[in-house]
Amino acid sequence: MIDVLLDNTYKTEKDKGIIYLYLLNSILKDYNFKPYFYVELYEDAKEEDIEEVKKFLLRKDLLKFVEDMEIVKKRIIREEKDILKIIATHPQKVPKLRVIKEFEKVKEIYEHDIPFAKRYMIDNDIVPMIYFDFEKKRVVSDKLPELKMVAFDIEVVDNKIIMASFWDEKGGKVLTYKDFSHESVELVKDEKELILKIIEILKNYDLIFTYNGDYYDFPFLKERAKFYGLKVKLGRGGEEIKIKRGVETKVYIPGRVHIDLYPIAKRLLKLTKYTLEDVVYNLFNVEKLKIKNFVEYWEDKDNILVEYSLQDAKYTYLIGKYFLPLEVMFSRIINQVLFEVTRMSSSQMVEYLLMKRAYKLNYIVPNKPSEEEYKRRVAESYEGGYVKEPIKGIHENIVYLDFKSLYPSIIISYNISPDTLDCPCCKEESEKILGHWFCKRRIGLIPMTVKDLVRRRVEIKERLKKEKDKLLNYEQQSLKILANSVYGYLAYPRARFYNKVCAEIITFLGRKYIMETIKEAEVFGFTVLYADTDGIFLTIKGENKEAILKKAYNFLNHINSKLPEDMELEFEGFYSRGIFITKKKYALITEEGEIIIKGLEYVRRDWSGIAKRTQKEVLEALLKEGDIEKAKKIIKETIKKLRNLEVDKEELIIYTQITKDLNEYKSTAPHVELAKRLVREGKKIKPGDVLGYIIVKGAKQVSERAKLPEEVSLDEIDINYYIDNQILPPIIRIMESLGVSEKELKQEKQLTLDNFF
Incomplete structure (x- = not known):
């Protein structure tokens, strides 16, 4: 039967949990899939252990919720071990059976908190949102399903x-x-x-x-x-x-x-x-x-x-x-239904992808951290990616090179995974990194998963050179997003497969390769304007575009000949002009006139429209024309218009998001105080809401002078606040990198006796 899986859930029939597969044209039921979890004992499980566990559960009046119990061999991190698999009578009985952890022989229980319907998708090879043969369990056509x-x-x-x-x-x-x-x-x-x-x-x-x-x-x-x-x-x-x-x-x-x-x-x-x-x-x-x-x-x-x-x-x-289309691709790759996938973060998607892979490799899925463990993880820290302080100012003829999927390629090249970390089988023959090593004989769960994502993406990109298929492009995008999310997942404190050592080594190696590349670039005669994690901006003062590009490609060939097999430095772009301000803050312009802004306030919510517009106009003057005097004039005219109230009130609205419950805020802020007032007036404010407000004049603290735009007239607005806290701060950072001071920008014509005659 060929159909499309839209949704799955379970229902209770005759005290049993029955899986429902909602297909596009029909409904399938699976009566045979059972809820289960694993129990690790301190020693390998034996037949007599089953009888002891049964007696324990009988004393707790819980044995009636067990349908079956068997010994299975599973891999827990690196070690293969005989453990118990307990099959429950109903998914809702599994939480009750967790009490087995109190039994003296039990070391740990696993996979007890995986939702039953999601568990079904992990254990079975059914692919959602695709034309699928449910008898032969294979994909028939990968085109998008025709849905109403x-x-x-x-x-x-x-x-x-x-x-x-x-x-x-x-x-x-x-x-x-x-x-x-x-x-x-x-x-x-x-x-x-x-x-x-x-x-x-x-x-x-x-x-x-x-x-x-x-x-x-x-x-x-x-x-x-x-x-x-x-x-x-x-x-x-x-x-x-x-x-x-x-x-x-x-x-x-x-x-x-x-x-x-x-x-x-x-x-x-x-x-x-x-x-x-x-x-x-x-x-x-x-x-x-x-x-x-x-x-x-x-x-x-x-x-x-x-x-x-x-x-x-x-x-x-x-x-x-x-x-x-992109969400459909995520659904297919991680084998979870569209309803769930569309509400997942990238890290959650990675987790389900790893759980799917772990099942196929007979690995036990680690438990979620307890709150105590979570807090311990949050308290852990390590050095991140390398960021070089930029050479401030305006520069021309800039080449940008970056490592293709740096962290995924490091994971693959070094076989970085919790199950390969410090393995006993090849300690003497392995390279030590920060005092640790990774297995040379067996590929780990994480690199195996990442390698598969990267391989599939390479194959699809090759197909895209011959086929102009939008769906293929969405698929390669989804594969890229997931591969690039694996490092972040390893470092995510709530992750099941969290491993601080693995994450730390990945960033250490990332720093190593980018710093070595910087040194080599300087030997080649480049000026390294800026570097951040996996990319570098280069130029050669006095050289034209053609000469710089020729040297850049020679440099690429030189670097790539020395890198591990799975790593590659790529040409990413050429920019006719750029401004570098501080770490993570810069702006570039392409030869086609497209402006790319990183880390500056123009792309942030909590700045008023007039602040963002002014910054944009300043950047255009600097990047398109290289004209510092014009940029200064734009700033001074904006300040003058503000002082004369020659502005649209809409441009002064500041938007800020409420990110948590109001009672959780310990410090005051304009949007928080405004939200509290609105709640007192009977309005509903919840986390995620975005409030727009204007700061008015007054002797009170700024946090108490935020009003809704409709409550404010122009002459009530605190113009000095907008000049000193909205217009100038984002622009000062840019202009000071060019040698222009705040005093010069704020300078107003002083009155003298000559003004009166």
Whole structure:
């Protein structure tokens, strides 16, 4: 049977956990898959141990939750050992059986906290989101599955749903219970009928896109449905939607795929704000319609409200189609369903990829750290990548070289993995790095996984030279992201496969190779303008582009002839001009006029529009024209306009995100104090919300002078705050690197007697 796996879960039937595979065209059930976990004893497990464990569980009245028990051979890090596999009667009984850890012979228990449905995906070779033969367990076609997809959004006034908008491949429509004269409106009787219609429509689709639907649209829909005694039954089997609350809130629809695009945008895009409008502008360069006073438009039955709602659904749909191929590739690679993958960080994806590989190699998956262990890990530190202090100022004809996937290639070249670290089999013959060594005889779990990702990516890139296939490009992107995330995962304190020594050695070797490359570059006659972790910026003063490029390629050949087999230094780009300010802060311009900014405030959220615009104009003057005097003039004119109040209030708004619960903030800050005031006034503020505010005049501390933009008039604004804390700080860093002082930029014409005659 050929079909596409959209979702998997389990249900309880006759006191057993039954796996449900929701396929595009049918539902498969697996009655044979059983929940299990492993028990390591201090010695190799023997048959008599099984009887002792059974007696222990019987005394605890828990033996009834055990279906079977057997001895299996598993690899725990490096050591192969006979351990117990305990098969439970139901997934929900596994937590109860963890009490076995109290038995005196038990050293540790493993894999007891892997969710049952996810465990099924790890243990089986079923690939989601692909045309798959479920009898022969093989992929039939790797094209994107043809799904019925819709974007869904609601509008709310006075705590009631007033509109719901939908957009699919045929276009869009808006449901509401006021008679707007808009062609896309479909009229319903009231809010209750609107909710019923929403449920009826969404049931027709395989995949539903929302933007912040986990936190807003679906929870609010469920709340209003409950008010009318209704249930939001959208599951393929008539199940109600499930709101899974934890560190993150997730809205799950059994048998369908709900994709909230907000966490994906935050993972893949670098923006100052992640509103739907900002994401639309970033991806499509389109200014989506914005409105503020919903109540007024609703009362007046103004079609602008309908158009706004329709655009919400339309652009959510377009964003969904934009991100979907990459997310599908992640789902296929790590063998987890799309609903879960779209809410994972890169580190979480790497973890499931390693768990999948560990199962195939008969490795035990390490446990998650306890809170005590987590805190110990957080307290550990080591030196990161090497960053060379830049040669400050403007430079021309710059070549950028970087190591192709430096950390992945180091992992592969040195066989860096927790299970190969300090192995006893080849201690004498191995190179010692920071007092440690890695096995020479057996490839480790981590390098094996990384090597497979890199190999697959190389093969796909070769195919891309012959085939212009967008899907292949998405696949190579996903493989690159995962390979480059492995080092970060090893260093992540909550990771199952965390290993501080491995992470430390990777960065040590990274520093070694970049520092050796810098020395060689200087011998070749290059000036090394800047270096950071895996890349270097080079120039030769007085030489033209052609001469520098020729020498750069000769240098590449020289370096690569000396590197380990899996490592390579690559030509990454040529820039006609660049400004280097401090570590991690620089700006470059390509020959085509594209400006690339790293680490400067222009790309950060917590700076006002006028600060970012001024910095951008200054950088353009310096990079495009090399004109320091013009840059100085831009700054002085901006300050003058501010003093004369010749500015748009919108440009003075500062956006800052609330990153945690307000009671967790120990120090005061403008956005925190504003948020606390809004909460006192009855408004809901939660972590992840972005507040826009303006600083006004007054004798109080700055943190107490933040107001909402609509509360402020121009003459109330603290202009000196904006000059001293918004305009000048980001620009001073740039201008001081060129020898221009803050005093010179702030200098105003002084009044003398001559001014009066």
